[in-house]
Amino acid sequence: MGEVSFKNVVKRFPDGTTAVNKLNFDVAEGEFLVLVGPSGCGKSTSLRMVAGLEEITRGEITIDGEVVNNLTPRERDIAMVFQTYALYPHMNVEQNIAFPLRMAKISGDQKKRRVAEAADILDIADLLGRFPRELSGGQRQRVAMGRAIVREPRVFLMDEPLSNLDAKLRVQMRGEISHLQRALKTTTVYVTHDQVEAMTLGDRVAVMHEGVLQQLASPAMLYAEPETVFVASFIGSPPMNLCNAMVEDGPDGLQVRFGKMTLGIDQTCLSKFPKVEKMAGRQIVLGTRPESFFMADGSAGEASRIRTKVDLVEMLGAEALVYLQSDAQPISSASIPDRPVAEGIFKRSQKYTIVARLAPQVLPRVGELVDLHYELGALHFFDPKSGKALR
């Protein structure tokens, strides 16, 4: 119960904008799948198409193998939690939670029992007589969840359910949603723009950008092996450093030059990015993770060592962000996918810097020339035309 699949799903709005373009993926039974991306990437539209609140322009969506394109929301047996909670203001908490049962013509003892169960699970049993306007944000959130779980639907759909809460409450509710989903084992599709929510909640995460699915993988895979420049820049905080670079034959085999700095390309790298071998002498996009930089000690080999000037140091307590001067042109993901590469199209930031996340024990000073070691296995290479990883 509760397999959802998208087959070549396209959503075009009457004004001609394509919100979702050829979406293909399956959500397994009981899985927690997160759709993540910046605003306007089509994630909410995709969710609303599953709910039946948005028509499907082309392609089909199936739930448990049944094509639901032409079913009304009520016929789909799904439950949805809205960003604004959409609690019925003229009904108290009990009536709100009971509403799906009332619509399903379930009444009497069974209704009472199931509402009480849902309220128990969410710890809102003492709020049943209150009206939504008398509840805090977190309590409203729980009631909205209660309304979703009371019917025991095939699929939960959640549209940014935490974004109206303050930061502390958000972390708490995030944990509760995760627990709840694990306990109920109901297939869940969850939409968010917050990559932390996506990474912590999802069994798998689908990253969307401009209506196109960029990558669908486990959180660990998304971080370790981003498939596109967009995913690379979206997942991780601070984000991956991306810059224009050149693959060239160095004295010790292949190396990558970005600005005045070079790093060696070792066998681990080549096995992960086999296409890089054929890119010698050509431009690529190089990605480096801030957390893969370390202060160089004596043991670091020449190939994994760079030397540059420190621009700025931000001390965060457990770690420090060190901004390094670079003369390699930074790349922003906004410019890449499916667009011809041309000088000037890439968005340039004001300052050319590379961010390194370092342990705060031995920190360089601003203006100082530092030697850093980079973990070569964590280099990422992307095609500058397609924005795809050079695998």
Next chain:
Amino acid sequence: MVPDIQNSQEKLARFRRWSWFAGPLRKIIIWLPLTMLVLWTLGPFLISASVSFKEPAHVFSDASLIPDDPTLNAYARTIDRPGFQRALWNSVVIAFGSLILTLVVGVPAAYAFARYRFRGRHLLLMFSLLPMLVPKVGLMFPLFLLAVKVGGFDSRIFMILVFTGMLLPLAVWLLVGFFQAIPRELEEAAAVDGATQFAAIRTIILPLSIPALLTVAVLAFREAWNEFELVLALTQTANSRTLPYELYLMQDATGLADYPIQNAFALLTIVPLILVYLRIERYVAEGLLSGAVK
């Protein structure tokens, strides 16, 4: 902080002393217009009430506002008149009929205008305002001809239809604005929760719209209850005359001006309206929506 507050309070006090709006002048400026307004609206009503409790012979001899020898005689005579009872019944039938029909037609129309984008929507909405721009007197003759042609002359049903037509523009415009202010997400949530569209309207939209529905109902009731010109044009017999027309007829029928009975009649005509308003005002004031839709 403390000296600051004292300082600003002193400044304010000094300003007040110098201000034109200070002291007795301030009171006069506020109270004078209010007093005039109250006298203007309540005065005729009080005089009317006063006269209705007097004997016909005492109307001019006892000029005080509170009668020396109050009597319910005029009211008894009013209620006893067959014309009054028939007219009251007609008024009730026509006013409630118009009110109900206005809501029955107005709610779906307003919902469609509020929630659907269809060709000609804006034009239709504008067009529906047209009847409000035409003076009522201008409609009397055409409606009379129409009534005669379709056999609706002197018929309560025809009058209900006419009044509904007159009331719909305002009703639709009021309700469209109100429905649009209800977040669409509530209906979407209801749809996902298993409600048909009709069920969503019945269980979500209408209960949330009670203040607007009552406002429309009160306005519709009042218009239908007080209508005079069209009743004059469209009725002939006591079978369909309403209270305002009956009151107008009675002025002639009594021959010698019987002021107490005329005023008692007038007050009895107004009282149901006031009762309806008082009954409903409570619900409107409850502000069902306060803090709920944001």
